[in-house]
Amino acid sequence: MENSLESQAKWYVLHTYSGYEAMVKDSLEKLIENNNLKDSIFDLKIPMEQTIEEKNGKKKVVERKLLPCYVFIKMIYSNQVWYLVTNTRGVTGFVGPQGRPLPLKDEEVRKMQLEKIVVDADFSVGDDVSIDAGPLAGFVGKIKELNDSTQKAKVNVVMFGRNTDVEVEYVQIRRLNLTESAKEKESEE
Numbered sequence: 001m002e003n004s005l006e007s008q009a010k011w012y013v014l015h016t017y018s019g020y021e022a023m024v025k026d027s028l029e030k031l032i033e034n035n036n037l038k039d040s041i042f043d044l045k046i047p048m049e050q051t052i053e054e055k056n057g058k059k060k061v062v063e064r065k066l067l068p069c070y071v072f073i074k075m076i077y078s079n080q081v082w083y084l085v086t087n088t089r090g091v092t093g094f095v096g097p098q099g100r101p102l103p104l105k106d107e108e109v110r111k112m113q114l115e116k117i118v119v120d121a122d123f124s125v126g127d128d129v130s131i132d133a134g135p136l137a138g139f140v141g142k143i144k145e146l147n148d149s150t151q152k153a154k155v156n157v158v159m160f161g162r163n164t165d166v167e168v169e170y171v172q173i174r175r176l177n178l179t180e181s182a183k184e185k186e187s188e189e
Contacts, residue, residue: 010103013095020090043074
């Protein structure tokens with residue numbers, strides 16, 4: 001029953017006050033619990049991205065909000081849910097004409113990686129891979145570890161002149177064939 005309800009749900013975008021994203025997400029989670037809205041609101045996300053920051057001469061990978069002031073919500077729209085959500089502290093309204101929610105298209109949901117796309121990993125430890133998406137796009141490395149349950153791979157890349165292990169999602173990498181691997185090695189030398 002619940003899966004059929006969830007299949008009717010769509011992703012919407014909430015606008016929040018700056019810096020209130022996490023508080024809004026927490027408040028909405030409490031709202032779902034307290035008002036028994038598990039059959040109306042299915043998921044909440046604050047899209048994050050990994051970026052490389054330099055502080056005091058040291059570079060490190062940090063998580064940063066992809067779209068500050070926005071929280072994504074997967075729900076079945078109704079006036080009651082709209083009222084409860086828009087009256088949550090920190091929410092300024094839904095993104096859409098006259099503050100009425102406009103659902104995201106499937107392609108937008110995929111692009112924002114709001115839902116996990118399960119990838120059949122056709123690679124194994126030791127394979128040479130190219131990182132094709134995300135902040136590390138363009139890097140080439142060798143797979144050190146694979147985690148099918150989280151759909152993440154640990155890849156060793158040369159970053160800032162050093163070998164560095166980075167964690168990337170399966171959907172962000174592709175295996176290089178032997179001729180591509182040989183070309184990459186030549187270009188590094």
